[in-house]
Amino acid sequence: MSEMIPIYRAHFKRSFALELQYRASLVIWALSALVEPVLYVAVWRTVALAQGGQVGDYDVSDFAAYFLAVLLVSHLTFSWIMWEYEFRIREGLLSQALLRPIHPIHSDIADNLAYKLIALVVLLPAMVVMALLFRPTFHPQPWALVAFLPTLALAFVLRFLFEWALALSAFWTTRIGAINQVYFFVLVFMSGRISPLSLLPPPIQTLASFLPFRWMLAFPVELVLGRLTPTDLWLGLAAQLGWIAVALGLLTVVWRFGVRQYTGVGS
Amino acid sequence: MLTLASTSPVIQVHDLRKVYQVHEREAGMRASLRSLLSRKTRDVAAVDGISFSLTPGEVVGFLGPNGAGKTTTLKMLSGLLHPTSGEGNVLGHIPWQREKAFLRQITLVMGNRQQLAWDIPAIDSYDLNQAIYRIPPADYRRTLAELVDLLDLGDLIKKPVRNLSLGERMKCEIAGSLLHRPSVMFLDEPTIGLDVTMQRRIRTFIAEYNRRHNATVLLTSHYMADVEALCKRVIVIHHGRLLFDGDLADLVQRFSPHKTIIVELEDETAPLDGVAEVVEREGGRVMLRVPKAATAQVTAGLLAHYPVVDLTVEDPPIEEVIEQVFAQESL
Incomplete structure (x- = not known):
């Protein structure tokens, strides 16, 4: 594990350098992340006000x-x-990655985290403005605040591994766009991104608990809002770890067959 | 003491085959619809049972026309492609198992591909390679300094890659591919698209690198100057099959049925009809093409019957020979 530290350090250095090359685009991407939640707050606020x-x-x-x-x-x-x-895959960029004595997922993790850290510089002030405008209220217990960081980290690991494994379907079909659309449609509903899960019909809530998406988003969100009990927390952590194990297994298998496929067909 | 390790092959290939399945359909709407239901596929053997081996420190030219199977072979040997059948061994590893210990010792440079990040200076990408290949800092500094010197890189490595010319970028790419001091180099058209000066520079570099580090090099190029300057031995493939494996000089011997006689005559008007095929005539200087077997006879005849000032017998240019090789094969 310790041998990975200098590799990640070098990756971060390069990823930061790359991100900072395109400051304008970075600001635009970061701000575009605001649009969706701001829109949903506005809609749900209107609905709530209309219902007293x-x-x-x-x-x-x-x-x-x-x-x-x-x-x-x-x-x-x-x-x-x-x-x-x-x-x-189409441009043969994977070949370069396959020539290196390291799993390509590491550079993706580093790129991902580097972008997120830099984009926070834009997002955090925007969130302050949003808070001043919409006046949110949080009621978390101290234990929930302490637990928030680990659940957030596990949510990231889960989503990253899951999507990395799914992305590998590109080994078999070069038109992965359709799969992405379906995936994101399900994700938006089942992760609680469009509305709190407790507002969805009960059968869908049940379904959401059995899918991985809730544990990627709604779980840490509800935790920091102060809506979960300690039992919910333990169940949630177990679900996150269980799904991470599934995603990791999936990724390992798909990667092995995928590389076999890629190197079989050539590119 | 005799050690076997120094002369045992670094690269060994036996009966290597790679068959691609190619989807086929005719043009037009109807054919498009039909291909939705049933796809016709055809097997194309890109590499069709080739065998060869390279000993440590050899620089071998891998020649053949476009589509001959050169790149496919290099990709198999560097672990990017799984062969359909056959055996391969590079540095004691089976390449397509892509073991880390194997990948740390090889490099594949493709003239039309790049590994350096476009928007940042090459040095930033090099630093990443240092970490990934776990190059000790002192070795890294020494190797980098050596490469910068040999390739005359200077400050180029500190400029964003997108601001470099094609040739400058290629030099930076090559340096990046060699930081981990690979003992086997696969070079696929490393000089493609470069001007003559830059080609020469890269050529000199490869020769020098090979000399200093005893690296084994398998190189493809369409520029015969590269091959002549670097490779004593060449392997020629065509339609995925091995046509020739041996000294470059022997290739010329074997495949060129002609010799070129250049003769300078005192009498500029002396008729040469019937003696041999005249390729070029410029005053008293005449270039003749003769069948190899007839060279001695024609030379003797010229010396006996014409006022010869000077006479030389040469092999035809290597390009011509290679062309001949492929032409013969396609007959």
């Missing part, structure tokens, strides 16, 4: 808190790897 200030167990300031947390967690856990793999 409450929808289900969320009032106006709860919605503001929810989507503010969604914004942060979404930003820190998302990946763009599924959009990149098709290009990578």
Whole structure:
């Protein structure tokens, strides 16, 4: 493990240098991450106000808190790897990666984290503005705040491994765009990105608990809002770890067969 | 004491084959629809049972026309392609298992591909390679200094790669591919698209690198100057099959049925019809092409019957020989 530290340090150095080359585009990307949550706050606020200030167990300031947390967690856990793999395989960029004595996932992790850290410079002030505008309220217990960071980290690991494994479908089909669309459609609903899961019909809530998406987003968000019990926390952590094991297994198998496929067909 | 290790092959290939499945369909809407239901595929053997081996420190030219299977072979030997059948061994490893210990000792440079990040200086990408290949800092500094010197890189490595010319970029690419001091180099058209000066520079560099580090080099190039300058031995493939493996000089001997006689005559008007085929005539200086077997007879005849000032017998240019090789094969 310790041998990876200098490799990650060098990767970060290069990723930062690359990101800073395109400051304008970085600001635009970061700000575009704001659009969706701001829109949802506005919509749910209107709905809540029309119903006397409450929808289900969320009032106006709860919605503001929810989507503010969604914004942060979404930003820190998302990946763009599924959009990149098709290009990578078609253009033969993967060949360069395969020539190196290191698994290519490491450079992707470094790139991902580097972008996120830099983009926070734009996002954090924007979140302050959003908070001043929408007046969110959070009620977490101290233990929930302590647990937030580990659940956030696991959410990132889970989503990253899962999407990296899915991105490898590009080995078999060079038109991965359709798969991405379906995946993101399900993700948006089942992770709690479009609305709190407790506002969805009960059967869908049940379904969401059995899918991995909730543990990528809604779980840390609800935790920091103060909506979970200690039992929920332990169950959630178990679900995250279980799904991470599944994703890791999937990734290992798909990678092995995928490389076999890639090197069999050539590019 | 005799050690076997120094002369046992670094690269060994036996009956290597790579068959691609190619989808086929005719042009037009109807054919498009039909191909949705049933796809016709055809097997194309890009490499069709080749065998050869290289000993440590050899620089071998790998020749053949476009589509002969050169790149496919290099990709198999560097672990990027799984062969359909056959055996391969590079530095004691099976390349397509892509073991880390194997990857640390080889490099593949492709003239039309790049590994350096476009938007940042090459040195930033080099530093990453240092970490990935775990090159000790002192070795890294020494190797980098050597490469900068040999390739005359100067400050180029500190400029963003996108601001470099094609030739400058290629030099930076080569340096980046050699920081880990590979003992086997696969070079696929390393001089493609470069001007003559830059080609010569890279050529000199490869020769020098080989001399200093005893690296084994398998090189493809369409520029015969590269091959003549670097490779004593050449392997020629065509349609995936091995046509020739041996000394460059023997290739010329074997495949060129002609010799070129250049003769200078005192009498500029002396008729040469019927003596041999005249390729070029410029005053008293005449270039003749003769069948190899007839060279001695024609030379003797010229000396006996014409006022000869000077006479030389040469092999035809290597380009011509290679062309001849491929032409013969396609018959």
